[in-house]
Amino acid sequence: MASALFSTSLFVSPPSREVKGYRRILPSSFYGNVVHLTSLIRREGSRSSGRCNVVASVLGRRVKKRETVIPDPDYRIPVVLLGLSGGLVYTNNLLPAAPIGLLGLLLLFQTTRVRFVFDEDALEVKIGNQLQESGENVFVGGQNRWKYSTFVNWELWWPNFPILVYFKETQTRPEGQVHFFPVIFNGKQLYDVMVERAGPSKTSGPKNS
Template sequence: MESALLSASHFLPSRNREVGGLVRNFQSSFYGKVIFNNHSVRRENSSRYSGGAVIAAVVERKVKKETVIPDPDYRIPIVLLGLAGGFVYTNNLFPAAPVGLLGLLLLFQTTRVKFVFDEEALEVKIGDQLQESGENAFVGGKNRWKYSTFVNWELWWPNFPILVYFKETQTRPEGQVHFFPVIFDGKQLYDVMVERCGPSKTSGPK
């Protein structure tokens, strides 16, 4: 949650003026709604000041970030399975086996693995019910990293994202590197990471 304090002082000809609150909604296709709620402000003349000086009340503005889950993207597993099929067709069975197995694995993972961007952290969850993914099998620790611990991140390659890389200091103070296949909508993934984790050196997917 973010808050800002605004104050203003004006001279008004009338004795009392009430300014109603203003609520504005902004809809983004990738990071949901951001709601600005400016509570009503009442301005009144004070008898202590000549000329009708007015003191505005303090206004609190709150901004809430919605939870974002990028849509699944099956392009990488489909490309790998197609490549494996090409190897089989040309009797290249040795490369066909690992490529085909990798394609099947990523196809399975695309149906179940979710990147969940909540208000303060990125978390890997499983299935439509968003179950906990448990400990990280490679580096240990929970598969949840606060945006404030991100050192840097990149999307490889922007026009056809294959890998997302990021480095964070939550798992290890000296920094821990992570690589994930982009089995999500690359544009959605890039936009929400820019918004939550800061800019990347790479340009966004086109």
Template sequence: MSYVFVSGRREEIGKLSAFRTSFGGQVLCNPSFCGTQLAINNHGNRLVVNSLLGRRVKTRTRETVVPEPDYRIPIVLLGVAGGLAYTENLVPAVPVGLLGLLLLVQATRVRFVFDDEALEVRIGDQLEESGENAFVGGKNRWKYSTFVNWEFWWPNFPILVYFKETQTKPEGQIHFFPIIFNGKQLYDVMVERAGPSKTSGPKES
């Protein structure tokens, strides 16, 4: 850290505002042209200039969270389908079994990625981009600042997560996802990044 003592005298040279130092009248570079950040404090008739040239300013960023997959819902559905098939109720057994199989596959590949500013849906352990949303269009990435509300059905044994955001369209876009992730991890990070939900809790103080 370097300190340079300069007098309070200031000259206007066109658009360049310059300070003349008390060391032989040398002109210091204007901060807007130097690309350096200056902290200036008054000390009587002098100014103390704290140069931060060459330093990186650290900003607070939150860690990226990827909730672990959870296979309970697909397993329950497949179990129900097996029970229906055992009792020869094949008509309901087929769609329930197909849904369970679909969710089982999705649980192995779909990931919710919560970075510092947004929730994004990505694919696989390599977190590849999921592309355009097949139903409403646009990228599967939504900033927390656009969230209007979100809910869990049901918090004790979460089945679905719902959220409404205004990024896709100003009047609000609703999204539903089966909870094929660790419910507690998902709930905790939603509260942290998007704020409390209206009915799932925790309540705002």
């Protein structure tokens, strides 16, 4: 929260003059800003001396910054995959068990280290509890940071047990670049912050459980 207060005043007070005051509040076009325009003062003199108008204003601006949000890790998907792989091994279905088990292990490892960081302006993928830079995107190039203003649309599949989050942005490519990420984060937190920062999705949000 940042605030600024500037004041200017001019007083003319002959006994024959009348002071009238007005106050207006004007909404700003910026997020969370309120602009106050106060003390519009008219001083009217006597008929013989004419009128003298003096305007003094106080401009105050209150700015509300959005806090950084980092959804909590969620291990449900890797646990389900590893459980499925274990079941396949138990029934001697080793061929499908191997790739499913490897995917489960990979997602388990990624859940411990990958973080979605929603700051005031953009979504960024960072690494570890120290939130280190993730480097260049290995698939499409460019930094793993995308401004909310470049989001075209996004979806969360499936809301009650989210597995994938999809979004399309125009920052990487003007024609649009699509991204898919496994939901290894708290789905409710992820959905809520995406709605707040990138606008509503066509899907409904995960139910509280």
